[in-house]
Amino acid sequence: MSHRATNWAVEQRSLKPATKIVLWHLADRHNPDHGCFPSQRQLAEDCEMSRSSINNHLTILEERGLVHRVQSRNEKTYQQENTRYLLAFEDGFPVKRSVCQNGGKPPKPCPEIGHGNSAEPVSKNAEIPCPKNGQSRVQNLDTNPVREPVREPVSERARASGGAQTGDGAGECAARSENEPMDAPEAETVTRDTWKRRLKKAHKDWPTFVSDSEDAAEKEWFALAEADREKAASLMAVYVHEVKASGRKMFCTFAVYLREKLSEKALRSSGASSVLARPYGKAWGALRFADLMREPYGHFPPPTRYLQQLLAAGGEMAEAERRRRTAEYGWPKVNTLHLDARNRHKGAPADPELAELLQAFDKVAKGSALYLAWKALHERRGWPWFGADRDLPDWIYMPAPSDPFENYESLDEAVNAALARIENAHAELQKNEAAE
DNA sequence: GGACTCCCGACATTGAGCTA
DNA sequence: TAGCTCAATGTCGGGAGTCC
Numbered sequence: 001m002s003h004r005a006t007n008w009a010v011e012q013r014s015l016k017p018a019t020k021i022v023l024w025h026l027a028d029r030h031n032p033d034h035g036c037f038p039s040q041r042q043l044a045e046d047c048e049m050s051r052s053s054i055n056n057h058l059t060i061l062e063e064r065g066l067v068h069r070v071q072s073r074n075e076k077t078y079q080q081e082n083t084r085y086l087l088a089f090e091d092g093f094p095v096k097r098s099v100c101q102n103g104g105k106p107p108k109p110c111p112e113i114g115h116g117n118s119a120e121p122v123s124k125n126a127e128i129p130c131p132k133n134g135q136s137r138v139q140n141l142d143t144n145p146v147r148e149p150v151r152e153p154v155s156e157r158a159r160a161s162g163g164a165q166t167g168d169g170a171g172e173c174a175a176r177s178e179n180e181p182m183d184a185p186e187a188e189t190v191t192r193d194t195w196k197r198r199l200k201k202a203h204k205d206w207p208t209f210v211s212d213s214e215d216a217a218e219k220e221w222f223a224l225a226e227a228d229r230e231k232a233a234s235l236m237a238v239y240v241h242e243v244k245a246s247g248r249k250m251f252c253t254f255a256v257y258l259r260e261k262l263s264e265k266a267l268r269s270s271g272a273s274s275v276l277a278r279p280y281g282k283a284w285g286a287l288r289f290a291d292l293m294r295e296p297y298g299h300f301p302p303p304t305r306y307l308q309q310l311l312a313a314g315g316e317m318a319e320a321e322r323r324r325r326t327a328e329y330g331w332p333k334v335n336t337l338h339l340d341a342r343n344r345h346k347g348a349p350a351d352p353e354l355a356e357l358l359q360a361f362d363k364v365a366k367g368s369a370l371y372l373a374w375k376a377l378h379e380r381r382g383w384p385w386f387g388a389d390r391d392l393p394d395w396i397y398m399p400a401p402s403d404p405f406e407n408y409e410s411l412d413e414a415v416n417a418a419l420a421r422i423e424n425a426h427a428e429l430q431k432n433e434a435a436e
Numbered sequence: 437g438g439a440c441t442c443c444c445g446a447c448a449t450t451g452a453g454c455t456a
Numbered sequence: 457t458a459g460c461t462c463a464a465t466g467t468c469g470g471g472a473g474t475c476c
Contacts, residue, residue, distance in 0.1 A: 018442075040465065050444050055466065083465075441474080447467085454461075 005030035008089045012066060021047050022057040023066060026085050036085040202233040206254040207240060213255065220258035231336060232263045236299075239263055277350035279341030280386075282361040285397040286354040288334050292383055293426050296330030326382035334384050341386070356429060360422050362400035366392050373411040374398050377419065
């Protein structure tokens, strides 16, 4: 809830009571950082009226210039998602066309509402980019999640919203209870279905899927905490890779993988340690880069028909999509590190073998030019970035070049030098390991 | 009683995933 | 591959209440 938004809503005059209730509940669902994404169903429940009535009131609010609707579709599935509602007091609220046409002068205040004077609707869906016309009208859920009074389980939201970590990576993560209350019991049943779907999706990729008992897998799946389920699913590819790499040809059933929490083994595959590499710290960064040094090894789900067409068409969009898929699926271990960091886990088991890499890491301030150079390099390489900037601590640890930054002509050059340094150090490590 | 307003349910749309 | 399902939203006709 945003007090600014609700105060603003209350101050609006000359609205009919029901319309104002809708506006107030919209404002109540507004998050100052992330915006306002309630579904119409949610709004209808809040306002105790039908969805179609909500729709009518939303149309009125839009016509009054108090609300602007921005439709979005899921970046991967292109399914329609909750509409974003921009409130008139927000930065970036679109100025009505009639206002722009007013010789660039500020709009005449309307005596009724105090917002412009045109009855022309603001929302014109056709003007909004859509997958069909080649532009994206997708809200990037990773950077634009909802943080509102929710009816979804906390873990669902946590995946999207994450949480800031402490400063230099040496600080302890703020302990967020794994047992934060689930809100509504009705959401619980929905969530169970969602988890079932995720289980099904993950299980299909398990080597013994054909002969596995689905019931046994489901039983073990639901016996796990939600965070462990996520970890098990996301680290499955890592575990399978490790088993294959070790030369073993037999796999346990998926139920056993879940029950024995073998995903943990995947994380500790190269020298377990009881020492935790705290999120965004040096050791954590070393773990992360050690994985990024490998070729992409994750399981890439087959692209949808739309994506197939997009990729086949080539061009910039196809290339961007390729990079996005590589970042999303290429290095599941790295993505799990990111996920755990955002979920404020205390850290991953540090790898003592990587201790030598630690000296090659140095602090980088969030938002600094160097930070942006690293981010750009990640994008170029199709590497997964940590997540949304707001989820990161003020400082993160990234590889540093051997020479001072002043010795480089550009930050990109410095970043490439730092990367080369960490690549060399990592290659050296691997060479020594092989020699042993 | 007619006009108007408000609200609701039903149906349509869109594009994905799922299944036989 | 066709048909179904899902999720979110838009549209429309009609019933009920209110006002003059």
